[in-house]
Amino acid sequence: MTHGVTTMTLDRRNFLTLTAGGVLATALPAVSLAGQGKQAGFKAIAFDAFPIFDPRPIAALTERLFPGEGQALMNAWRVRQFEYQWLRALAGRYVDFLEATHDSLVFATDQLRLKMSPAQQAQLMAAWSNLQVWPDAANALRTLHDAGLRLALLSNMTTGMLTDGLRNARLDGLFEAVISTDRIRSYKPDARAYQLGVDTLHLPKEEILFVAFAGWDAAGAKWFGYPTFWANRAGAPREELGVDADGTGADLTALVNFALPRR
Secondary structure: OHHHHHHHHHHHHHHHHHHHOOOOHHHOOOOOOOOOOHHHHOOEEEEOOOOOEEOHHHHHHHHHHOOOOHHHHHHHHHHHHHHHHHHHHHHOOOOOHHHHHHHHHHHHHHHOOOOOOHHHHHHHHHHHOOOEEOOOHHHHHHHHHHOOOEEEEEEOOOHHHHHHHHHHOOOHHHOOEEEEHHHHOOOOOOHHHHHHHHHHHOOOHHHEEEEEOOHHHHHHHHHHOOOEEEEOOOOOOOOOOOOOOOEEEOOHHHHHHHHOOOO
16 A cells, blocks of 8 residues: 555655646657457547546646746645545545645645745645646547537546536537536545536446546556546556556547547
């Protein structure tokens, strides 16, 4: 367990180094891996939030508010954000994504000995509820939807964050379901979180393709039994967790090529 948490933390740090520096992971070549034959049976696709929503503006805002300290603050904040979620889930002391995000921000500023005003804190927290989508997301999602695939979000974020984000991007009409793990008062990679997709879509897990942003989430989905695509926008290394995604690529265009290979 300890080794797995350490690996997941490094994955997040690697992502934040890229995003805070403004490097576009979508410049990486799109690659489809093993599992080309499995996608014929997909009837639905369940997405984690971050293959669709772009968190880079949060890193940019952090740097504007704390010049020269933004990247360090963002790194500390995001690492603690996920650690607080997992620790609370393990201990049975659940709080939702927004509260864990707030608490981890307070910790990170204290850790770095930064003075954060109430206005700065409010700006940073508001950014999580006003996420924009990645540039390739809209076209890819419309292509998948128009091909007859049922689309859903399955995320640790709150329902309000997810529905507001889709509505702001005018993509809400493409999604049949918006599923927050808040329903079970826990977080992925809890198997009960992935089960929400099966229960909501009323499909066998083998017919739901799960699209992960993080390597640990791809592993969690595979452990559960979903066919899995890793949208590895950060160019992160493969996680050493004993399983591999059925497909991987640098963006949602690669996902379309994987899910609809004969289009």
